[in-house]
Amino acid sequence: MAYEWDFAFLWVLWPHLLVGLAGTAKLWAVALICGLGIGLVVGIFRTAPSRILRSIGTVYVEAIRNTPGLIQLIWFYYAIPMVTGWQASAWLAAVVSLSIYTGAYSAEIYRAGIASIERGQWEAARAIGFGFGAQMRYIVLPQALMRMIPAFGNRAIELAKATTLASTIAFGELLYTAKVIAEDQMRPLETYTAVTVIFTVILLPVSYGCVWFERRLARRGGVHRD
Amino acid sequence: MTEEVLRIEGLRKAYGLLEVLKGIDLTVHRGETVCLIGASGSGKSTLLRCVNFLGYPTEGRIYLEGRLIGRESGGKMAYRESKLCAVRTHVGMVFQQFNLFPHLTVEENVTIGPIKIRGVPPAVAHEKAAEQLRRVGILDKAKDYPSQLSGGQQQRVAIARALAMEPSIMLFDEATSALDPELVGEVLVAMRKLAEDGTTMLVVTHELGFAYNVAHRVVFLHEGTIYEEGPPQEILVRPRRPRTQDFLRGHTAFRMPEPEMTPAAAVDG
Amino acid sequence: MPYDWNFSIVLQYMPQLLWGGLHTVLLSAACIALAVPIGVVLGVIRHQRVRFLAPIAVVYIDFFRTSVALVLICWCYYALPILLGVNLSTFTAVTIAIGLQASAYLAELVRAGLGSISTGQWEAARALGMPGTMRLRYIILPQAARRMIPVFFLLVVEVVKTTTLAGIVTYPEIVYEAFRVSTEVYRPVETFTIAGLICFAFLFVTGRIAMRLERRYAAVER
Numbered sequence: 001m002a003y004e005w006d007f008a009f010l011w012v013l014w015p016h017l018l019v020g021l022a023g024t025a026k027l028w029a030v031a032l033i034c035g036l037g038i039g040l041v042v043g044i045f046r047t048a049p050s051r052i053l054r055s056i057g058t059v060y061v062e063a064i065r066n067t068p069g070l071i072q073l074i075w076f077y078y079a080i081p082m083v084t085g086w087q088a089s090a091w092l093a094a095v096v097s098l099s100i101y102t103g104a105y106s107a108e109i110y111r112a113g114i115a116s117i118e119r120g121q122w123e124a125a126r127a128i129g130f131g132f133g134a135q136m137r138y139i140v141l142p143q144a145l146m147r148m149i150p151a152f153g154n155r156a157i158e159l160a161k162a163t164t165l166a167s168t169i170a171f172g173e174l175l176y177t178a179k180v181i182a183e184d185q186m187r188p189l190e191t192y193t194a195v196t197v198i199f200t201v202i203l204l205p206v207s208y209g210c211v212w213f214e215r216r217l218a219r220r221g222g223v224h225r226d
Numbered sequence: 227m228t229e230e231v232l233r234i235e236g237l238r239k240a241y242g243l244l245e246v247l248k249g250i251d252l253t254v255h256r257g258e259t260v261c262l263i264g265a266s267g268s269g270k271s272t273l274l275r276c277v278n279f280l281g282y283p284t285e286g287r288i289y290l291e292g293r294l295i296g297r298e299s300g301g302k303m304a305y306r307e308s309k310l311c312a313v314r315t316h317v318g319m320v321f322q323q324f325n326l327f328p329h330l331t332v333e334e335n336v337t338i339g340p341i342k343i344r345g346v347p348p349a350v351a352h353e354k355a356a357e358q359l360r361r362v363g364i365l366d367k368a369k370d371y372p373s374q375l376s377g378g379q380q381q382r383v384a385i386a387r388a389l390a391m392e393p394s395i396m397l398f399d400e401a402t403s404a405l406d407p408e409l410v411g412e413v414l415v416a417m418r419k420l421a422e423d424g425t426t427m428l429v430v431t432h433e434l435g436f437a438y439n440v441a442h443r444v445v446f447l448h449e450g451t452i453y454e455e456g457p458p459q460e461i462l463v464r465p466r467r468p469r470t471q472d473f474l475r476g477h478t479a480f481r482m483p484e485p486e487m488t489p490a491a492a493v494d495g
Numbered sequence: 496m497p498y499d500w501n502f503s504i505v506l507q508y509m510p511q512l513l514w515g516g517l518h519t520v521l522l523s524a525a526c527i528a529l530a531v532p533i534g535v536v537l538g539v540i541r542h543q544r545v546r547f548l549a550p551i552a553v554v555y556i557d558f559f560r561t562s563v564a565l566v567l568i569c570w571c572y573y574a575l576p577i578l579l580g581v582n583l584s585t586f587t588a589v590t591i592a593i594g595l596q597a598s599a600y601l602a603e604l605v606r607a608g609l610g611s612i613s614t615g616q617w618e619a620a621r622a623l624g625m626p627g628t629m630r631l632r633y634i635i636l637p638q639a640a641r642r643m644i645p646v647f648f649l650l651v652v653e654v655v656k657t658t659t660l661a662g663i664v665t666y667p668e669i670v671y672e673a674f675r676v677s678t679e680v681y682r683p684v685e686t687f688t689i690a691g692l693i694c695f696a697f698l699f700v701t702g703r704i705a706m707r708l709e710r711r712y713a714a715v716e717r
């Protein structure tokens with residue numbers, strides 16, 4: 001007996017899915033901005049002359065990358081109220097944990113990008129009289145950022161995927177909304193299929209964009225803009 | 227030529243257990259061009275890098291414009307990176323691999339130091355940059371990116387970049403060694419012009435013709451010590467000591483005296 | 496009011512957490528066992544640009560690379576049984592979801608690994624008179640596999656992390672057990688700290704092995 005597909009209810013309920021998608025987008029955007037900021041600081045720590053800063057960076061990156069994101073999320077969900085005394089907030093826990101998660105991975109992107117700049121560039125900047133900060137700001141980062149763009153694109157995709165973790169603490173993003181609808185309508189097949197399709201339709205073009213940009217960079221070989 | 231620009235006393239430099247420089251004493255006077263020659267691995271690059279503190283000396287003193295660099299504590303010298311940044315602005319360095327900043331135009335390469343470090347107003351910096359670029363004969367490429375230039379052109383930009391900081395002394399570390407043979411001449415011509423303008427220069431080179439024609443003094447470095455030094459006509463033509471003689475015998479391509487280097491002759495190779 | 500940490504009560508439940516950890520490992524192993532054959536075949540198809548099959552492989556790989564693990568798990572757990580008309584255990588549903596996704600990543604890894612072998616190797620094998628599949632089997636794949644091993648371990652780390660989502664559909668892995676423990680002792684922060692440390696220990700070691708292997712193979716090839 002073949003299953004009878006019926007997407008009619010989604011036609012009615014799509015505004016709910018849209019609200020869920022908006023929740024996903026908001027979480028994604030805030031966590032991405034915070035994560036890239038954290039990553040920049042930690043990435044510079046990881047390449048700094050100071051041994052203490054380097055160790056701090058290493059511990060942070062290793063700790064975050066070697067534990068599952070779900071455990072971090074749940075941990076922050078319970079730990080934030082404990083420290084602050086505020087009521088548990090799914091939104092805050094999701095933003096904090098996803099920012100920190102993205103921070104660790106993007107720190108590695110910054111670090112690798114910075115490390116990919118030849119030693120001669122650092123030395124030439126030093127020889128002119130630039131200090132570490134100025135070498136980084138004027139010479140190394142402008143060159144490295146360009147090379148990092150595809151990796152950041154991939155990181156953004158991974159973060160978009162990771163936002164679904166927030167459904168486990170009942171934050172109203174797309175997957176959580178879908179779960180509610182699926183149970184309510186008793187139509188999990190159609191609902192989860194719809195969610196799968198939505199994510200693919202959004203993320204696949206971004207992924208192709210990253211590949212395209214990477215090829216372009218590789219073809220040009222250099223980093224100069226013209 | 228009495229005023230001392232650079233004075234090196236008892237300079238030693240070790241990488242771990244390997245002692246690369248074993249006590250160097252060297253003085254460079256204002257307007258003087260000193261050529262540093264020696265076999266690969268003899269410590270020439272290490273010496274230059276110590277002079278602008280890309281590597282810290284293990285022992286010894288370096289005076290720039292008569293001032294001792296670093297702080298003396300317990301018979302040893304201590305260096306603070308923040309202080310050294312200021313020192314480096316007074317020492318220009320030209321690398322074998324050019325090391326131009328690929329994301330900046332030729333003009334920006336030359337102006338970034340004066341603007342960001344000296345706080346020179348951009349308009350003034352651009353004017354001065356044009357002057358330095360004209361000196362090395364590459365003003366017409368000011369708006370180009372380094373990747374659009376030949377090796378010889380890039381190296382001349384690198385020279386202009388160093389000159390733009392108005393350093394007390396210019397260091398050249400095998401500035402022509404990474405170039406195709408037909409491009410060597412244009413860089414040597416530019417360097418010669420600087421020397422004739424009275425720029426104080428310490429030049430590591432394998433171009434013995436350049437040393438012969440341009441240097442006031444030639445220093446032969448052997449295994450981390452100054453083995454022989456003197457006017458080029460003596461060191462390069464009638465070296466007294468055996469290692470120097472061996473070294474010069476290895477340089478058979480050395481034409482001496484080098485034909486007068488006009489730009490045209492240089493381009494012909 | 497400073498929080499009064501209490502790990503000792505949670506530590507009494509350590510066996511339960513470790514039992515969950517064991518399930519995590521088992522589940523990961525099953526996912527990788529499913530991913531490896533599919534990934535290798537798809538990777539070879541992609542690299543060799545096999546007619547008709549290569550475009551299908553591209554669609555498969557791109558779909559799974561950009562889809563969301565948790566959504567796939569929910570789909571396989573809630574939707575797939577309806578579609579097939581059979582009951583699937585959580586273990587099976589999660590293994591299908593994560594295994595298929597991992598196979599897509601692995602296929603990309605295999606393709607890159609094959610691409611990194613110089614054409615000289617292919618030509619030398621051909622000069623010996625080897626047919627195509629033999630060239631691949633005896634000359635190219637062994638070399639490529641060696642280069643892929645470090646990244647493969649990183650993929651394993653990602654798989655293990657992903658399997659912690661299985662608790663959401665009630666598979667008794669470490670997060671699921673941690674939830675049960677924390678509702679029993681009302682110590683969620685301590686419980687998840689311990690669960691996190693267990694995962695860290697396991698994943699950190701796996702990552703170190705990857706690094707060690709990477710260094711060793713880099714040295715061999717020089």
Ligand SMILES: Nc1ncnc2c1ncn2[C@@H]1O[C@H](COP(=O)(O)OP(=O)(O)O)[C@@H](O)[C@H]1O
Pocket residue numbers: 241244246264265266267268269270271272273
């Ligand atoms: N960063 C370093 N660490 C260890 N040894 C070095 C380093 N830089 C240079 N050396 C060693 O110092 C010696 C002199 O090097 P260098 O000054 O580059 O010689 P030259 O420029 O005369 O060819 C060489 O034996 C080289 O291997």
Ligand SMILES: [Mg+2]
Pocket residue numbers: 270271272400
């Ligand atoms: Mg050298």
